[in-house]
Amino acid sequence: MKVLVTGAAGFIGYHLVGRCLAEGYDVVGLDCINHYYDPAIKYARLGRHGLATERLVPGTLVQSELHPAYRFVKLQLEERQALHDLFAVEKFDAVCHLAAQAGVRYSLKNPYAYLDSNYHGFLNILEGCRHNGVGHLVYASSSSVYGLNQHMPFSTSDSVDHPVSLYAASKKANELMAHAYAYLYGLPTTGLRFFTVYGPWGRPDMALFLFTQAILAGRPIDVFNHGDMERDFTYIDDIVEGLHRVLRRPPSPSKDWDPERPDPAASPAPYALYNIGNGAPVRLLDYIEALERELGRTAERNFLPLQAGDVPATFADTTALLRDFDYRPATPVAEGIRRFVAWYREFYAC
Numbered sequence: 001m002k003v004l005v006t007g008a009a010g011f012i013g014y015h016l017v018g019r020c021l022a023e024g025y026d027v028v029g030l031d032c033i034n035h036y037y038d039p040a041i042k043y044a045r046l047g048r049h050g051l052a053t054e055r056l057v058p059g060t061l062v063q064s065e066l067h068p069a070y071r072f073v074k075l076q077l078e079e080r081q082a083l084h085d086l087f088a089v090e091k092f093d094a095v096c097h098l099a100a101q102a103g104v105r106y107s108l109k110n111p112y113a114y115l116d117s118n119y120h121g122f123l124n125i126l127e128g129c130r131h132n133g134v135g136h137l138v139y140a141s142s143s144s145v146y147g148l149n150q151h152m153p154f155s156t157s158d159s160v161d162h163p164v165s166l167y168a169a170s171k172k173a174n175e176l177m178a179h180a181y182a183y184l185y186g187l188p189t190t191g192l193r194f195f196t197v198y199g200p201w202g203r204p205d206m207a208l209f210l211f212t213q214a215i216l217a218g219r220p221i222d223v224f225n226h227g228d229m230e231r232d233f234t235y236i237d238d239i240v241e242g243l244h245r246v247l248r249r250p251p252s253p254s255k256d257w258d259p260e261r262p263d264p265a266a267s268p269a270p271y272a273l274y275n276i277g278n279g280a281p282v283r284l285l286d287y288i289e290a291l292e293r294e295l296g297r298t299a300e301r302n303f304l305p306l307q308a309g310d311v312p313a314t315f316a317d318t319t320a321l322l323r324d325f326d327y328r329p330a331t332p333v334a335e336g337i338r339r340f341v342a343w344y345r346e347f348y349a350c
Contacts, residue, residue: 002026003247004092006125007099008072009033009042011203012140012194015240016096017049021067023244028061028090029072031099036106036113037204044347045201046072077121087128094247097125097139100170103205104144104309107167118170126181134187136250138243141175141191143232143277143314144168153317156193156265156273165309175273182269188250189270192243195277195316199236199336200343207284208337211291211299212344220300221288227303229284230313232277235336238329242276245325265320277316278329290334294341 003020007013008029020027029049033042033056043053050066056074059082064070075082077099101107101117122139129137146154148162163169178189198208214221251272257263265273292298306312322328344350 001093001248002028002090004028004030004086004090004095006030006077006095006097007140009046010098011201012197012236012239012243013098014045014048014201015199015236016098016243017070019240019244021049021070025069027067027070028086028092029070030075030086031072032076033074034101036101036103041201041204076117077124078116080124083124083128084131087132087134091132092134094136094138095125095129095134096243096247097122097137100140102167102203104165104167105307106205107165107170108309111166114166114170118167119173122174122177126177126187129187130181130185136247137178137187137189138247139174139178139189139191141193141273142168142171143193143195143275143316144311145172145175145193146314147311150313152313153279153315154193154275155317156275156320157263159264164311167309179267179269179271182267182271186270190246190251190272190274192246193273193275193277193316194239195232195234195275195314197234197236197239199340202236202340207287208291208340209344211288212295212341215292215295215297215299216350220302222304223284223288223301224304224310225284225306225312227283227285227301228312229306230281230315231284231287232279232281232314232316233287233333233336234276234278234316234329235331235333235339238278238331239276242274242321242325242327242329245327246274249325272324274321274324275316275318276321276329277314277318278331278333279316279318281313281315282333287333287337290337291341294334294337 009031050064145160254266257268
């Protein structure tokens with residue numbers, strides 16, 4: 001199978017590329033390597049897959065020096081013609097679209113970045129799939145789409161009409177755009193709502209990374225909503241396992257679709273949505289304490305109000321994922337944190 005993985009220099013993309021190569025797939029990675037967070041870690045991830053920084057020429061496919069089945073191109077999603085040409089030449093069997101402008105808080109200050117990448121860029125991906133016979137588009141959505149919904153656990157059958165950030169709105173828009181293409185053109189699309197992904201090679205803007213960095217440097221950590229928060233923390237290996245299972249099985253139209261009682265998670269088109277979360281929310285303060293135990297240090301905590309665009313709790317209903325793929329993430333948070341800290345100490349030699 002020939003697979004395009006966008007966001008290949010990112011946290012999840014890096015791990016998924018490794019899994020796809022291990023499965024024997026022919027993989028093309030794509031990433032613009034922007035400066036939303038330190039590009040050094042993105043280049044380090046690429047280096048682990050045999051792609052030296054000095055060899056990366058924008059718009060040019062570069063062959064990995066470690067993996068004969070892996071090539072990479074530095075490209076922005078908004079570059080319509082270049083993306084069109086890539087799809088036309090490569091003829092991918094499947095696409096896993098993980099590239100996006102991430103970050104809830106960043107969207108409050110830089111809204112136009114989300115318009116370019118998450119709207120225009122996603123449209124270019126859809127068009128590339130539509131015109132080149134792609135058999136399955138799997139794309140990253142987010143638990144952020146649940147917004148003001150407080151019905152726990154979050155179900156893909158719940159309404160997601162009340163986002164509290166532009167980032168969340170862009171992810172819901174992606175789901176709607178994907179459905180339109182599935183319905184109009186028969187393009188099989190599957191959206192995966194990720195819940196607070198963490199682990200080795202994680203994003204430096206995420207809480208676990210920021211907390212570890214600050215604690216080791218003897219700086220206080222910012223704890224929002226005065227610590228009264230819960231997150232459905234999901235370990236990276238569990239996310240990648242779910243992605244891989246879903247990627248291999250395109251969705252079919254729902255046989256029991258009822259237009260008079262429409263279920264948001266079902267469709268008469270080849271369209272599906274799934275939550276990927278641990279299904280076991282953890283108190284933020286317990287998460288911090290687990291990190292403190294692993295680091296052997298106590299954090300100084302700076303308690304702050306809930307930030308704009310944030311929500312107090314997330315909790316994934318993974319019933320559909322278990323039903324359709326016999327899979328449910330299950331890595332305990334303590335084990336995931338242990339693996340992250342081991343990686344962090346090695347990577348930063350601290």
